[in-house]
Amino acid sequence: MAIRVNLDRVLVDRRMSLTELADRVGITLANLSILKTGKARAIRFSTLSALCRELNCQPADLLVYEPEENEEAEMKAAE
Amino acid sequence: MSVEPLYQTDETAGNPSRSSVFLRRLITVLWYVTWALLAVFIVIFLCSGVALMGIEPLKSQLFNDIRPSTSLVSSLSMIVGAGAFLIILKQLRQICQTLVMGDPFVPENAHRLRIIWIAVAIAEVLRLITGIVLSGLMVQTNDTVEQIEITLDLRIYVWFLVLALIILSEVFREGARMRQEQKLTV
Numbered sequence: 001m002a003i004r005v006n007l008d009r010v011l012v013d014r015r016m017s018l019t020e021l022a023d024r025v026g027i028t029l030a031n032l033s034i035l036k037t038g039k040a041r042a043i044r045f046s047t048l049s050a051l052c053r054e055l056n057c058q059p060a061d062l063l064v065y066e067p068e069e070n071e072e073a074e075m076k077a078a079e
Numbered sequence: 080m081s082v083e084p085l086y087q088t089d090e091t092a093g094n095p096s097r098s099s100v101f102l103r104r105l106i107t108v109l110w111y112v113t114w115a116l117l118a119v120f121i122v123i124f125l126c127s128g129v130a131l132m133g134i135e136p137l138k139s140q141l142f143n144d145i146r147p148s149t150s151l152v153s154s155l156s157m158i159v160g161a162g163a164f165l166i167i168l169k170q171l172r173q174i175c176q177t178l179v180m181g182d183p184f185v186p187e188n189a190h191r192l193r194i195i196w197i198a199v200a201i202a203e204v205l206r207l208i209t210g211i212v213l214s215g216l217m218v219q220t221n222d223t224v225e226q227i228e229i230t231l232d233l234r235i236y237v238w239f240l241v242l243a244l245i246i247l248s249e250v251f252r253e254g255a256r257m258r259q260e261q262k263l264t265v
Contacts, residue, residue: 031265041263 004064007036010055025050095179103175110168117161120154127151149216156209163202170195184251184258192248196241203237 130147170191
């Protein structure tokens with residue numbers, strides 16, 4: 001997926017554990033792990049909002065767009 | 080602000096609906112009845128085979144009105160039919176199991192529905208072939224030729240059922256994909 005989740009880096013910066021964040025945000029640890037490991041297909045605005053509130057950050061701190069190789073090739077071909 | 084829990088079905092997973100429990104029981108009963116019928120058909124098939132080999136007491140006592148060859152083909156057809164029915168029941172049992180567990184939209188169920196429609200189609204084709212073979216046997220014994228027409232009936236509703244099952248299996252496949260996506264939505 002072209003969207004990468006930087007949750008682990010933000011957690012290290014905030015010195016917060018995944019369990020603590022899960023408790024604060026109100027979602028299960030399993031779901032938070034899915035998000036952290038990049039297995040998630042989508043994220044609800046409500047989840048993103050809760051994460052930003054508890055981590056005191058912006059959505060851009062958590063999500064990064066990185067075009068995949070074939071995606072870049074497609075864009076170049078289109079140009 | 081609270082975030083909705085992801086696996087909402089987990090709460091209901093421990094409490095299967097009455098209808099799913101009833102269906103599972105019904106399929107279990109049918110499963111054992113079909114096995115019993117299959118055993119009966121196998122016995123008839125073996126008796127027909129023995130009678131066809133020319134064992135006179137069996138031939139005269141058990142096959143007064145029906146020829147052993149006709150009985151052999153009929154019982155073989157019934158064995159194949161019962162086998163197909165068992166395959167279908169096995170798939171239905173597994174689908175019901177997922178229903179009772181609370182999450183029927185899994186890719187395996189799409190595959191199970193596919194097996195069901197293939198089994199129904201094969202059983203129907205075999206029924207047609209058996210009908211033709213039996214008609215041939217009856218003609219050999221100077222029975223009326225009308226019986227050929229009777230056995231060549233194409234049951235449109237069965238093929239309609241096959242079509243419906245093909246569509247349902249594809250719907251299930253798409254449903255399972257969407258469910259998987261929903262599971263991975265945080």
